[in-house]
Amino acid sequence: xxxTDVEMRVDIDPDRRWEDLYRLLSRPGPSAGxxxxxxxxxxxxxxxxxxxxxxxxxxxxxxxxKDLTLLGFLNIDVIDMDTIEVTNLNRQFLFRKCDVGxxxxxxxxxxxxxxxxxxxxxxxxxxxxxxxxxxxxxxxxIVLGLDSLEARRWMNDMVCSxxxxxxxxxxxPGTNIPMVDGGTEGLAGHVNVIYPFVTPCFECILPLxxxxxxxxxCTLADIPRTPAHCVEWAxxxxxxxxxPFGDDTDLECDDPKHMQWLYETALKRAQQFGIEGVTLKFxxxxxxxIIPAIAATNAIVAAACANEVLKxxxxxxxxxxxxxxxxxxxxQGGDAIYTNTLSHERKDDCPVCGRKxxxxxxxxxxxxxxxxxxxxxxxxxxxxxxAISVPAxxxxxxxxxxxxxxxxxxxxxxxxxxHPISSWIRSSGVELTVDDPVxxxxxxxxxxxx
Amino acid sequence: MVxxxxxxxxxxxxxxxxxxxxxxxxxxxxxxxxxxEKGHVCVLNATVVATEVLKNLVLPGVGAFTIVDNHRVxxxxxxxxxxxxxxxxxxxxxxxxxxxxxxxxxxxxxxxxKHSERDLGNxxxxxxxxxxxxxCHEVMKNLLELNEEVKGHAVNEDACEIIMxxxxxxxxxxxxxxxxxxxxxxxxxKAYGMIGLWRNVIPEVCIVESxxxxxxxxxxxxxxxxxxxxxVEKFDLESCRHPYIPLTETTPTPFAFSSPSPSHSFALQAxxxxxxxxxxxxxxxxxxxxxxxxxxDDFQLAVGKDEENFVEAKALARHAYSPFEIPSExxxxxxxxxxxxxxxxxxxxxxxxxxxxAFVEGEGGGCLxxxxxxxxxxxxxxxxxxxxxxxxxxxxxxxxxxxxxxQQILTSMNQRADVISQAEISLICKNAANIxxxxxxxxxEEYTSPCCDDWGWMLDMPEEFPHYxxxxxxxxxxxxxxxxxxxxxxxxxxSGCISPGKDPKLAxxxxxxxxxxxx
Numbered sequence: 001x002x003x004t005d006v007e008m009r010v011d012i013d014p015d016r017r018w019e020d021l022y023r024l025l026s027r028p029g030p031s032a033g034x035x036x037x038x039x040x041x042x043x044x045x046x047x048x049x050x051x052x053x054x055x056x057x058x059x060x061x062x063x064x065x066k067d068l069t070l071l072g073f074l075n076i077d078v079i080d081m082d083t084i085e086v087t088n089l090n091r092q093f094l095f096r097k098c099d100v101g102x103x104x105x106x107x108x109x110x111x112x113x114x115x116x117x118x119x120x121x122x123x124x125x126x127x128x129x130x131x132x133x134x135x136x137x138x139x140x141x142i143v144l145g146l147d148s149l150e151a152r153r154w155m156n157d158m159v160c161s162x163x164x165x166x167x168x169x170x171x172x173p174g175t176n177i178p179m180v181d182g183g184t185e186g187l188a189g190h191v192n193v194i195y196p197f198v199t200p201c202f203e204c205i206l207p208l209x210x211x212x213x214x215x216x217x218c219t220l221a222d223i224p225r226t227p228a229h230c231v232e233w234a235x236x237x238x239x240x241x242x243x244p245f246g247d248d249t250d251l252e253c254d255d256p257k258h259m260q261w262l263y264e265t266a267l268k269r270a271q272q273f274g275i276e277g278v279t280l281k282f283x284x285x286x287x288x289x290i291i292p293a294i295a296a297t298n299a300i301v302a303a304a305c306a307n308e309v310l311k312x313x314x315x316x317x318x319x320x321x322x323x324x325x326x327x328x329x330x331x332q333g334g335d336a337i338y339t340n341t342l343s344h345e346r347k348d349d350c351p352v353c354g355r356k357x358x359x360x361x362x363x364x365x366x367x368x369x370x371x372x373x374x375x376x377x378x379x380x381x382x383x384x385x386x387a388i389s390v391p392a393x394x395x396x397x398x399x400x401x402x403x404x405x406x407x408x409x410x411x412x413x414x415x416x417x418x419h420p421i422s423s424w425i426r427s428s429g430v431e432l433t434v435d436d437p438v439x440x441x442x443x444x445x446x447x448x449x450x
Numbered sequence: 451m452v453x454x455x456x457x458x459x460x461x462x463x464x465x466x467x468x469x470x471x472x473x474x475x476x477x478x479x480x481x482x483x484x485x486x487e488k489g490h491v492c493v494l495n496a497t498v499v500a501t502e503v504l505k506n507l508v509l510p511g512v513g514a515f516t517i518v519d520n521h522r523v524x525x526x527x528x529x530x531x532x533x534x535x536x537x538x539x540x541x542x543x544x545x546x547x548x549x550x551x552x553x554x555x556x557x558x559x560x561x562x563x564k565h566s567e568r569d570l571g572n573x574x575x576x577x578x579x580x581x582x583x584x585x586c587h588e589v590m591k592n593l594l595e596l597n598e599e600v601k602g603h604a605v606n607e608d609a610c611e612i613i614m615x616x617x618x619x620x621x622x623x624x625x626x627x628x629x630x631x632x633x634x635x636x637x638x639x640k641a642y643g644m645i646g647l648w649r650n651v652i653p654e655v656c657i658v659e660s661x662x663x664x665x666x667x668x669x670x671x672x673x674x675x676x677x678x679x680x681x682v683e684k685f686d687l688e689s690c691r692h693p694y695i696p697l698t699e700t701t702p703t704p705f706a707f708s709s710p711s712p713s714h715s716f717a718l719q720a721x722x723x724x725x726x727x728x729x730x731x732x733x734x735x736x737x738x739x740x741x742x743x744x745x746x747d748d749f750q751l752a753v754g755k756d757e758e759n760f761v762e763a764k765a766l767a768r769h770a771y772s773p774f775e776i777p778s779e780x781x782x783x784x785x786x787x788x789x790x791x792x793x794x795x796x797x798x799x800x801x802x803x804x805x806x807x808a809f810v811e812g813e814g815g816g817c818l819x820x821x822x823x824x825x826x827x828x829x830x831x832x833x834x835x836x837x838x839x840x841x842x843x844x845x846x847x848x849x850x851x852x853x854x855x856x857q858q859i860l861t862s863m864n865q866r867a868d869v870i871s872q873a874e875i876s877l878i879c880k881n882a883a884n885i886x887x888x889x890x891x892x893x894x895e896e897y898t899s900p901c902c903d904d905w906g907w908m909l910d911m912p913e914e915f916p917h918y919x920x921x922x923x924x925x926x927x928x929x930x931x932x933x934x935x936x937x938x939x940x941x942x943x944x945s946g947c948i949s950p951g952k953d954p955k956l957a958x959x960x961x962x963x964x965x966x967x968x969x
Contacts, residue, residue, distance in 0.1 A: 016568060016571075017568055017569075017570040017571030017572075018571050019568050019571065020568060020571060020572055021571060023643075024643050024644075031644070066574045070571065070572060070574060086469045086470050087469055087470065087472045087473055089470050089509075089597075090470055090471055090472070090473050090474045090509055090510050090511070091473065091474075091509055091510075093505060093509055093596050096595065115574065115577060116574075117570070117578050186477050187477070219828075223829070223830045223831045223834075224831060225826055225827075225829065225831055225834040225835070226826050229826075273831050273835070274831075274835050275831075275835065281472075285476060290472075290473070290476060292473055292474070292476040292477035293473045293474075293477075294473070294474050294477055294506075294509075294510055295505065295506040295509040295510060296506040299502060299505070299506055307644065317644055334661075334662075334663055335660070335662060335663075
């Protein structure tokens with residue numbers, strides 16, 4: 001390192017700011033991958049050629065945008081449907097009080113573009129589902145900073161669906177876009193590098209994120225014991241019975257009036273049963289399923305994600321993968337610090353990267369409603385609200401059995417719920433086509449009668 | 451000491467602006483937040499590492515921070531950053547602070563140093579317009595934007611000069627020793643390319659609310675207190691009659707468990723019966739434990755249903771036959787010299803721990819005070835609430851025993867009875883099974899430890915010994931120390947520097963720092 005004192009006021013050379021980065025990118029090193037080409041090409045790649053998509057402009061998203069632009073990724077798109085709330089300000093450092101109510105993606109992009117010279121961050125203030133394959137195809141790397149399982153599953157399916165295969169079943173190079181998925185919860189987090197069809201996709205490791213266990217209805221209805229039981233009773237049962245804001249008004253947990261009603265209703269019930277501990281804050285936590293979140297964990301996880309993006313883009317060092325000893329880093333910061341990077345297996349019957357229909361065994365007599373219930377409970381599928389259709393007998397088209405997503409079709413098909421599935425499926429081994437909100441593309445389910 | 455100068459907080463500090471803090475408070479609680487707001491953190495050198503640390507502390511609302519940094523000197527000390535934390539008290543926030551501070555090692559990717567243009571490529575909290583300005587002011591200004599409640603101080607001076615008589619940190623541990631002796635935690639971080647090091651230097655931090663993910667709880671099933679036994683006896687397992695559900699015409703047989711009884715009642719009664727049949731002994735061998743669980747199966751058969759509370763009772767069986775062991779971390783605290791009867795440590799934490807120990811050896815009969823918490827279990831509301839109250843009342847009795855012990859200790863030390871509040875005692879009693887103590891080695895111990903004298907051989911086998919990184923980082927320190935001393939020697943501005951004749955390669959053998967302490 002040079003030790004002579006340089007007077008810096010005189011000439012400001014904006015590229016001097018990359019000196020540290022270039023130190024890393026200009027020289028070969030023992031941990032560099034075989035595809036690492038130290039020198040100007042790599043710099044050019046980083047600054048001008050690579051386009052990164054950051055999904056989510058929340059706690060992780062803010063950190064990611066900062067880290068990635070400081071790492072020299074100057075062309076970034078960021079997508080987020082949310083607007084800024086006061087409760088974001090304890091960690092989402094690109095936002096100020098005066099930004100509350102504005103688009104996260106827009107405010108974050110503006111801030112970064114102003115702070116980091118040369119950065120070109122393009123915001124998209126919309127749902128991920130509003131963008132199509134053509135949009136996602138533009139990016140060389142996609143980073144996920146999401147807080148919902150559903151959005152992760154949808155992105156995973158979308159990105160996996162972009163991969164193309166030649167006649168021998170080999171991936172066309174460059175069509176499987178690598179994804180870096182970060183997640184945090186309180187003092188814990190994870191980083192998962194997904195190379196579609198090479199490493200396990202998010203759907204393959206879904207069992208790591210078990211579905212939320214709900215309280216039994218009889219506990220809520222008859223024998224509540226904890227303050228949470230009282231809140232869930234107010235939310236799940238009493239709201240629908242009373243409809244306090246009119247028959248057409250559904251519960252909206254972000255509406256303070258609704259929350260106040262939930263709180264008062266839960267409190268009354270708690271008092272009636274001698275249960276302590278219902279407060280407004282507690283009610284909010286239970287009803288909105290709030291997960292604690294702090295800046296530091298986001299910073300750690302996002303930094304690890306950003307470094308993986310740098311490695312994926314430049315091969316300056318080996319990225320997390322099965323070969324390097326693990327594609328999934330878990331971080332536990334609750335009791336001292338524990339981290340471990342491990343590998344999972346790809347699942348043969350993965351509905352997303354298994355590339356074949358998921359087989360389910362059912363009894364011939366079950367109704368459409370029961371089949372749908374099975375698809376929701378099946379640990380491989382874990383669908384949320386599937387629409388199902390079968391190949392039509394006569395034409396090459398499809399016949400809809402049930403579709404809850406389009407109102408007119410729902411009206412027409414909801415009576416089918418009580419009919420036996422055998423009205424549409426005459427024999428074992430018919431492939432159903434399934435559309436579900438957690439998936440970006442249609443899935444095939446092979447129904448076998450047992 | 452800079453860190454103590456602006457200790458602005460008062461005891462009447464209240465949490466305001468709670469919506470902004472909601473997501474943090476849900477993690478570390480109101481007391482954790484208060485502790486953070488009373489904290490004052492001092493960073494020496496506003497490197498990226500330090501700035502990231504501060505960002506992660508300012509956002510949730512640390513009380514105040516002080517940045518000591520002047521450009522000329524940061525060129526010398528370079529990638530080294532020291533963070534001192536003055537977050538009082540014994541709450542878990544210390545753990546948090548450490549975790550947060552940890553953010554930096556990873557949050558930072560490059561070695562930071564010399565010129566502001568390079569700051570621009572690394573440090574998000576300097577702007578293009580600020581090139582050439584004092585770094586401490588720029589960083590402070592941009593950090594304070596994040597949270598208007600936080601107070602910031604910038605000291606545009608040489609960090610080393612402020613705290614030490616001797617300029618060269620690596621030659622003199624006086625600063626570190628001063629902090630150590632005053633009990634102020636010190637954190638050291640550095641980052642080079644893709645690797646980094648974080649070191650906590652903590653003389654002692656006592657954590658009361660450690661908030662473990664899986665709390666270890668003692669239900670005293672193996673040695674029930676009278677009120678618990680009395681409660682359990684109300685449940686007649688022979689007839690499976692529920693005491694609160696009167697027999698009516700609509701409940702045709704006494705076996706009708708229309709309402710579930712708490713699993714505690716089954717587990718305890720099964721245990722009592724087992725002991726009655728086995729000369730008062732607990733199930734001990736694997737076979738006996740199996741027999742005990744079979745007994746629970748018999749009860750379940752009598753009920754004739756796959757009752758969820760039997761499943762829970764079987765899960766509780768382990769608690770029933772193995773007396774609760776005090777967690778090893780707590781045992782270590784109770785047997786610490788500061789918890790000894792002859793200790794005269796005046797710290798409230800340790801006085802309460804002494805009382806806790808006396809309780810365990812006396813009234814507690816080997817048990818810690820109960821927390822008063824009862825997890826949810828399958829049961830009807832009244833049984834559950836009654837059982838919960840029984841545990842709460844016993845917890846209150848335990849706590850009053852501990853309070854009495856505290857008063858005795860205070861009297862014996864000629865201290866006023868009100869120097870320790872009831873709230874402090876209750877908090878420790880409630881968390882007795884989860885109190886934690888963090889003590890690390892001092893830096894002096896680390897750097898003078900003879901064990902690293904011959905670590906050079908590890909470098910030949912990096913796969914087996916990941917410690918090689920440690921050796922390399924120590925070597926880098928030594929290399930820098932050598933360079934610094936060379937520079938200083940040529941500018942004739944320092945005394946006590948390292949002899950410039952030494953080969954920097956020697957640094958690879960690890961004892962860079964203490965060999966340079968040539969005083």
